[in-house]
Amino acid sequence: xxxxxxxxxxxxxxxxxxxxxxxxxxxxxxxxxxxxxxxxxxxxxxxxxxxxxxxxxxxxxxxxxxxxxxxxxxxxxxxxxxxxxxxxxxxxxxxxxxxxxxxxxxxxxxxxxxxxxxxxxxxxxxxxxxxxxxxxxxxxxxxxxxxxxxxxxxxxxxxxxxxxxxxxxxxxxxxxxxxxxxxxxxxxxxxxxxxxxxxxxxxxxxxxxxxxxxxxxxxxxxxxxxxxxxxxxxxxxxxxxxxxxxxxxxxxxxxxxxxxxxxxxxxxxxxxxxxxxxxxxxxxxxxxxxxxxxxxxxxxxxxxxxxxxxxxxxxxxxxxxxxxxxxxxxxxxxxxxxxxxxxxxxxxxxxxxxxxxxxxxxxxxxxxxxxxxxxxxxxxxxxxxxxxxxxxxxxxxxxxxxxxxxxxxxxxxxxxxxxxxxxxxxxxxxxxxxxxxxxxxxxxxxxxxxxxxxxxxxxxxxxxxxxxxxxxxxxxxxxxxxxxxxxxxxxxxxxxxxxxxxxxxxxxxxxxxxxxxxxxxxxxxxxxxxxxxxxxxxxx
Numbered sequence: 001x002x003x004x005x006x007x008x009x010x011x012x013x014x015x016x017x018x019x020x021x022x023x024x025x026x027x028x029x030x031x032x033x034x035x036x037x038x039x040x041x042x043x044x045x046x047x048x049x050x051x052x053x054x055x056x057x058x059x060x061x062x063x064x065x066x067x068x069x070x071x072x073x074x075x076x077x078x079x080x081x082x083x084x085x086x087x088x089x090x091x092x093x094x095x096x097x098x099x100x101x102x103x104x105x106x107x108x109x110x111x112x113x114x115x116x117x118x119x120x121x122x123x124x125x126x127x128x129x130x131x132x133x134x135x136x137x138x139x140x141x142x143x144x145x146x147x148x149x150x151x152x153x154x155x156x157x158x159x160x161x162x163x164x165x166x167x168x169x170x171x172x173x174x175x176x177x178x179x180x181x182x183x184x185x186x187x188x189x190x191x192x193x194x195x196x197x198x199x200x201x202x203x204x205x206x207x208x209x210x211x212x213x214x215x216x217x218x219x220x221x222x223x224x225x226x227x228x229x230x231x232x233x234x235x236x237x238x239x240x241x242x243x244x245x246x247x248x249x250x251x252x253x254x255x256x257x258x259x260x261x262x263x264x265x266x267x268x269x270x271x272x273x274x275x276x277x278x279x280x281x282x283x284x285x286x287x288x289x290x291x292x293x294x295x296x297x298x299x300x301x302x303x304x305x306x307x308x309x310x311x312x313x314x315x316x317x318x319x320x321x322x323x324x325x326x327x328x329x330x331x332x333x334x335x336x337x338x339x340x341x342x343x344x345x346x347x348x349x350x351x352x353x354x355x356x357x358x359x360x361x362x363x364x365x366x367x368x369x370x371x372x373x374x375x376x377x378x379x380x381x382x383x384x385x386x387x388x389x390x391x392x393x394x395x396x397x398x399x400x401x402x403x404x405x406x407x408x409x410x411x412x413x414x415x416x417x418x419x420x421x422x423x424x425x426x427x428x429x430x431x432x433x434x435x436x437x438x439x440x441x442x443x444x445x446x447x448x449x450x451x452x453x454x455x456x457x458x459x460x461x462x463x464x465x466x467x468x469x470x471x472x473x474x475x476x477x478x479x480x481x482x483x484x485x486x487x488x489x490x491x492x493x494x495x496x497x498x499x500x501x502x503x504x505x506x507x508x509x510x511x512x513x514x515x516x517x518x519x520x521x522x523x524x525x526x527x528x529x530x531x532x533x534x535x536x537x538x539x540x
Contacts, residue, residue, distance in 0.1 A: 008033075008035045008273060008276070008277075008411065010035045010036060010037060010273060010411075011034055011035065011036045011270055012036075013037075016410065016411060033091060033114075033271075034268065034270045034271070035270055035271050035272065035273045035276060036262075036270035036271070036272050036273070037272060037273060037274070037414075038260065038261055038272035038273075038274045038275070038414075038419075038422075038481065039274055039414035039418055039419050039422045040414050040418055040422070041412040041413075041414065042412060042413050042414040042415045042418055042456070042459075043415070043456055044409055044412070045405075045409055045452075045453070045456070045458055046449075047406070047409075049445065049449050049452075049453060050402060050405045050406055050409065050458070051396050051402060052442075052444045052445055052449070053401070053405060053440070053442065053445075053453070053458075053461065054379075054396065054399050054401035054402035054405055055379070055396075055399070055401075055402075055444070056440045056441055056442055056443075056444060057372055057373060057374050057401040057440045057461075058373075058374045058375075058376050058378055058379035058399060058400070058401050059376070059440075059441075060373075060376065071471070072369070072470075072471035072472050072473050073243075074366045074367070074369075075243045075244070075286070075366065075367040075369075076346060076347050076348050076364045076365065076366060076367065077191075077286075077288060077291065077346050077364070077365035077366055077367045078191070078195070078343075078346035078347045078365075078516065079240060079243055079244070079286075079367060079516070080191070080283050080286040080287055080288075080367045081189070081191040081192045081195050082195055082235075082240060082516055083240060083244065083280075083283045083286075084192050084195075084283055085120075085186060085192060085195045085196060085199075086116070086236055086240065087280055087283075088120045088183050088185050088186055089116060089117070089118055089119065089120040089121075089183075090114045090115075090116065090271065090280075090489060091114065091271065091276065114269055114270070114271040114485075114488075114489045114492070115269075115489055115492055115493040115494065116229075116232070116233050116236060116486075116489055116490055116493050117229055117493050117494055117495060118199070118225075118228065118229050118232055119182065120182055120183035120185075120186065120196075121142075121181070121182055121183075121196065121199050121200070121203070122182060122225060123182030123183075125221075126139040126140065126221060127139070131182060133180060134165070134180060134181060134182055139221070140207055140220055140221045140224070141203070141204045141207050142165075142200040142203055142204055143165040143180065143200075144160070144161045144163075144164075144165055144197065144200055144201065144204075145161070145162070145163035145164045145165040145166055145180075145197075145334060145335070146158050146159065146160045146161070146162075146163060146334065147159040147162045147163050147334065147335050147336060147337040147339075147340055148332050148333075148334050148335065148336050148337060149336075149337055150336040150337055150338050152296065152337075152338055152538075153538035153539055154295075154534055154535070154538050154539045155296065155336070155337040155338040155534065156337070157337060158337065159337050159340055159533055161197075161201065162197070162335065162337075162340040162341065162533060163193075163197070163334050163335035164179045164180070164181055164186075164187060164193050164196065164197055164312070164335075165179070165180040165181065166178065166179060166180055166312060166333065166334050167179075167180050168333070172327075172328060173316070173327060173328045173329075173330070173333060174312075174327040174328065176333050177312035177316075177317065177327070177333040177334065178312050178313070179193070179312050179313065181196060181200075183196075184313055185313070187311045187312050187313040187314075188308075188311065188313050188314050189307045189308050189311060189314060190306075190307045190308075190310045190311055190335075190339065190341075191291070191307055191346070193311055194341040198343075198519070198520060198523055199228070199232070199523075201523040201524065202228060202231075202519055202520075202522065202523040203224060203225070203228050205522055205523050205525070206224045206227050206228055206507075206522075207220065207221075207224045210223055210224055210227070226495050227506075227507075229493075229495045230495060230497055230503060230505070231505055231507055231508075231514055231519065232519075233490060233493070233495075233496070233497045234497060234505050234514045235514060235515060235516050235519060236486070236490075237254070237486070237490065237497065238513075238514070238515070239514075239515040239516055240516070241482070241483070241486060243473075244282065244283075244370065244473055244474055244482075245473060245474045245478075245479045245482050245483055246470065246473050246474065246475045246479045249474075249475070249479040249480055249483050250479075250483050252483075253480075253483040253484055253487050254483075254487060254498075257487070258484045258487055258488060259484070260422065260423055260480070260484055261481075261484040261485060261488055262488055265488075269488055269489065269491075269492040271485065271489075272481070272485060273411050273413060274413060274414060274419065274459060274481055275481050275482065275485045277404070277407050277408045277411055277413060277460070278404075278408055278413060278458075278459040278460040278463065278481075279459070279460075279463055279474070279477075279478050279481040279482050279485075280482065280485075281404050281460055282370050282463065282464065282467065282474055282478065282482075284374055284378065284400055284401070284404065285368060285369075285370050285371050285372070285373060285374055285464055286367040286368050286369075286370060287304065287367075287368065287374065287375055287378065288304065288365065288367065288368060288375060289303070289304055289375040289376070289377055290302055290303045290304060291303075291304075291307070291345070291346075291365050292345050292360070292362055292363075292365055293339070293341075293342065293345065294338075294339070294340060294341065294342040294345070294532070294534050295342070295532075295534040295535060295536055295537065295538070296338045296339075296534060297338070297339070298361075298362070299362070303377070304375065304377040304378075305377055305382075306319055308381075308382045309321075309382075310335055310336070310339050312333075312334075314382050315327070315382065316328070316329055316330040317330050317331075317332035317333065317334070317335065317336065318330025318331065318332065325382055325383045337534075338534070340533050340534055341532075342360070342531070342532040342533075342534065343520050343524070343531040343532065344358050344359065344360045344364075344528075344531055344532050345360040345361075345362075345364060345365055345532075346364070346365055347364065347516060347517045347520065348364045348517065349517050349520075349521070349531075352515060352517050353509070353515075353517050353518070353521065355521075355526075357528060358528055358531065361536050369467075369468075369471070369472025369473075370464060370467035370468070370472050370473060370474060371436075371437075371438070371439045371464060371467065371468040371472065372436055372439035372440040372461060372464045372465050372468055373438075373439050373440055374400060374401050378399070378400040378401065379398070379399045379400070379401075380395075380398050380399070381398045381399075381400055381403075383398070404460050405458055405460060405461065408458055408459060408460055409458070413458070413459050414459060415456045415457055415458060415459055415462065416428070416433075416457040416458070416459050416461070416462025416463065416465075416466075416477060417455065417456065417457065417462075419459060419462075419477045419481070420476065420477050423476075423477055423480050423481075425476040425477050425480065426476070428457075428462065428465060428466060428469070428476075430451075430454035430455065432465065432469060433453070433454045433457050433462070433465055434450055434453075434454050436465050436468050436469065437468050437469050438468070439464075439465065439468045440461075459477075462477065462478075463476075463477050463478030463481075464478075466478050466479075505518075507519075507522050
């Protein structure tokens, strides 16, 4: 399981492969995750054009416009990777296993349904013969990992709980350093891995509280999971989505219901490919070139390439290795202590929680506004980030923008104009598509290519241009797709705060407030030394 899929089962059509060098259709696999089409099929775009557009999107980071909209507040960088974590939860295959394994009808239905149930964390639970390995001996709490001591002031110790649990055995280094979690994709980059780890801690702290309140026995795990899932859903609905989708669209959908996607449906939900391979890939444009990561790797020293190196899935924990794709090189098989996370630099505890003692020394890292520009390190992904290690891909196939554009092309995805017509949204003009607002410059397209691109714009580029023109949040087509899909998956989840409208969070500062910062404060006991274990200065 890597960052990207190898095929999509589209209801009524079959399975289409998402290979960048072509496509193929097959019949439905036994446990295929179900996708659907929200709109019509679109026309294909020439690969040469997609290559030009992808290079333009990753050519340079243009400065933000001086007249940035004040009604679109900046987004702390942690939400970029929290959104990626949510995306993996949506498409977790809960029925994976041997093809000859007996699977109940309920498991098949749930396994082929998108939902926000944190199956990417819980897997099939501690009573499953395969997934019990993710859990501690008490079969209630999760295992967490330990960092590897490294020479340096305050880093020459092993820190328990600051790395993902890892397999630790096997014939190869890649096998030993593999993450011991339900969804290995969440070890694709360090920020995502630490986000997954935070949810392991959050669950374990909820268990501790329930035990303190007197709960014991088989009901303990079920109660903990339900508590965690409900609070997680509240974070997604009230904290994540309003930062990346126009609030007016969210209010309309969650007040009046869906108008375009599976309206009134009660059967097994699907996930529209317009969401999976276009709308929900907005986060790629929010990624920074570097991160002020912790006391040791401060300023711009936490570069994006290093965020891939220091994982077991994409890297080898060795920044000095000649080839990051060679996972057998390097001394470490788990995260070195000097890379322990400092959560204060990724989320705004001081401003949002009134905790000046948790202020980041140089301020919070901010995500880039959603736009048609991706930072240039994304033009050369490590092969392990998408399961391509050893396949010798073409250079352009390592470009994240090209991968997103090409994948949509293999799906015959509707273009932006088709979706605007379907959703009753005023379409962008050709001038808006081609010029944008401090976004990708398409000067390398020929006159005829520019005309064709402006009339039939790939959906992913179209919705990024929409957001760019709207100040950095999904609007119009992109906002409507994302809002309606999240309404559907929240409604369809086994535990659902949309169906149970009376539920309110119990672990936050009030009955109506529970943000990601509140989740982290609860998980790490509100302590600065746990949220930032390396502190602000080296020990004497």
